[in-house]
Amino acid sequence: MKINDLKTISESLIDTFNHAGKVSIDLFKKGLQIEIKKDKSPVSNGDLKVNEIISNKIKDLTPNIPIVSEETVDLDVKNKNKIFWLIDPIDGTKEYIAGKDEYTLNAGLVINTVPVVGLVGVPKKNRLFYTYNSGESFLIENGKSRKINCKKQQPKGKIVALSSVIKPSDTILDKLKEFNVTSIVKMASSYKFCVIATGEYDIYAARERANEWDYAAGHAVAQNAGAIIKTMDEKPFLYGKEDYKNPSILIKRSQNLND
Numbered sequence: 207m208k209i210n211d212l213k214t215i216s217e218s219l220i221d222t223f224n225h226a227g228k229v230s231i232d233l234f235k236k237g238l239q240i241e242i243k244k245d246k247s248p249v250s251n252g253d254l255k256v257n258e259i260i261s262n263k264i265k266d267l268t269p270n271i272p273i274v275s276e277e278t279v280d281l282d283v284k285n286k287n288k289i290f291w292l293i294d295p296i297d298g299t300k301e302y303i304a305g306k307d308e309y310t311l312n313a314g315l316v317i318n319t320v321p322v323v324g325l326v327g328v329p330k331k332n333r334l335f336y337t338y339n340s341g342e343s344f345l346i347e348n349g350k351s352r353k354i355n356c357k358k359q360q361p362k363g364k365i366v367a368l369s370s371v372i373k374p375s376d377t378i379l380d381k382l383k384e385f386n387v388t389s390i391v392k393m394a395s396s397y398k399f400c401v402i403a404t405g406e407y408d409i410y411a412a413r414e415r416a417n418e419w420d421y422a423a424g425h426a427v428a429q430n431a432g433a434i435i436k437t438m439d440e441k442p443f444l445y446g447k448e449d450y451k452n453p454s455i456l457i458k459r460s461q462n463l464n465d
Contacts, residue, residue, distance in 0.1 A: 207289075207317065209338065209339050212315070212322060212323050212338040212339060213338045213339070213342070215267050215268065215323060215338070216323045216325060216337065216338040217338075218263075218267055219260075219263060219264070219267070219313065219325050219336070220325070220334065220336065220346070222259060222263040223260070223313075223325050223327040223334055224327070224334065225259065226256045226259040226260055226295075226311055226327065227327045227328075227329030227334075228329065229252075229255055229259065230252045230255075230256050230296065230302065230309075230311070230329055231330065233250075233251060233252040233255060234252060234302065234305065238250040238251060238252055238303060239251040240303060247299065248299055248300065249277065249299060250296075250299065250302065250303060252296060252302060253277055253295050253296045253299055253302075254277060254295075256295035256296055256311055257275055257276075257277045257278070257293065257295035260295060260311065260313055261273055261275060261278075261293060264291055264293070264313065268291070268315075271289055271290060271315070272287050272290045272291070273290070273291045273293060274290055274291065274292050274418075274419060274450070275291075275292075275293035275294070275295065275419065276294045276295070276417070276419045276420075277293075277295060279419075279450070281449070281450070284448035284449070285446060285447065285448050285449075285450060287446065288317070288318055289316065289317050289318070290315075290446075291313060291314070291315055291316075292312075292313070292314045292315075292316060292321070292418050292419040292422040292423070292445070293312065293313045293314075293419060294310075294312040294396070294419040294420055294423070295311060295312070296309050296311060297309065297310045297311075297312050297395040297396045297420055298310060298394045298395030298396075298397075300394075301394045301395065307330035307331055308328070308331075308394040308395050308397050309328075309329075309330070309394070310326050310327060310328050310395045310396045310397050310400075310424075311325075311326070311327035311328075311329070312324075312325070312326050312327075312396055312419070312420075312422070312424065313325050313423055314419075314422030314423035314424075314425065314426050315426075316418075316422060316445045318446075319444040319445050319446045320444070320445070321421075321422040321423065321425045321426035321429075321445055322338065322339065322426060323337065323338050323426060324336065324337050324422065324423035324424065324425065324426025324427045324430075326396055326397070326399070326400050326423045326424050326427055328397055328400070331397075332348050333345060333346070333347050333400070334346040334347075335354075335400045335403065335424075335427045336427070337427045337430040337431070339430060340430050341355075341430065341432075342430060343355070343403055343427050343428075343430045343431035345400075345403075345404060354403050354404045354431045355405070355431050355432050356404075356405050356431050356433050356459045356460055358405050358459065358460070358464075358465065359404065359405040359406045360405075360406075360408065362464055363388075363464065364388050364389070365385060365386055365388050365408045365409065365464070366387070366388065366389050366390070366391060366407050366408050366409075367382050367385075367387045367389070367390045367391070367407070367408065367409045367410065367411070368390070368391055368392075368393045368398045368401070368402070368407050368410040369391070369392050369393070369410070369412075370392070370393070370394065370398075370412060370415075372392050374390065374411075375413065378412065378413065381411045381438060382409065382411060385408075385409055385458070385463055386463075387408075387409065391407065393407075396420065396421065396423060396424035397424075398410050398424070398457075399421070399424025399425060399427060399428040399433075399457065400424055400427055400428065402428050402433050402457055403431035403432075403433060405459060407459070408458070408459045408463045409456075409457065409458050409459065409463060410455070410457045411438060411454075411455065411456045411457075412454060412455050413438070413454050414452060414453055414454050415452060416452050417450045417451060418445050418447065418450045418451075418452060419450070420452070421452060421455070425443070428457060432459075432460065433457055433458065433459055433460075434458045434460070435455065435456070435457050435458075436455075436456055437453045437454050437455060437456065438454035438455070439454070440456075441453075443455055
């Protein structure tokens with residue numbers, strides 16, 4: 207697929223993501239209908255409606271590319287696709303249900319193990335991130351678009367890590383010490399990938415957790431902005447595994463976090 211095609215696809219999804227984000231907020235205000243899935247995690251009518259809106263648009267744009275969504279995937283069927291979409295309509299459903307603002311809407315296009323196109327909407331922060339190629343990651347904030355490139359926003363000497371939990375494990379803390387991290391901020395969802403892409407934060411490390419659809423869109427945004435993304439043992443972080451399970455992950459804003 208050519209870069210111009212990927213650009214067209216990503217930009218054609220912007221209005222859809224903005225609309226889906228507004229729908230997610232409207233449904234929350236009306237009062238969400240919540241069910242518990244087999245894996246004991248919650249799902250709301252907001253998740254399902256956002257999934258429908260994004261999936262329908264993607265089907266129109268790329269009718270021959272399969273879609274794998276958290277809300278419709280059959281985990282008993284092994285993934286054999288080389289090119290496919292990964293959708294997590296709302297990453298951070300618990301945050302969404304609780305009325306917090308760090309939940310995200312996500313769609314990533316994987317081509318030969320690499321997420322190339324990515325869109326991450328953060329409706330309650332009026333932010334939308336998208337990308338379609340290396341060096342082509344963008345943030346649309348309050349209607350204004352700008353390119354992002356992982357340029358450090360923290361003061362020199364201050365290295366701030368992100369964590370999904372208040373108290374990271376000793377394994378994670380030991381890894382972060384290797385990079386002279388000065389503080390750790392708890393943050394939910396794939397928003398972590400995006401604020402490393404903007405340079406607002408420096409590093410994120412996590413043990414094996416979640417599934418490919420949780421990471422793909424944010425991964426594309428951060429990596430195409432210049433972030434270095436590998437497993438914690440320095441192996442390539444690849445997509446297209448038959449069971450969709452994520453290995454450990456280490457995201458660095460740059461090789462030298464003081465730069």
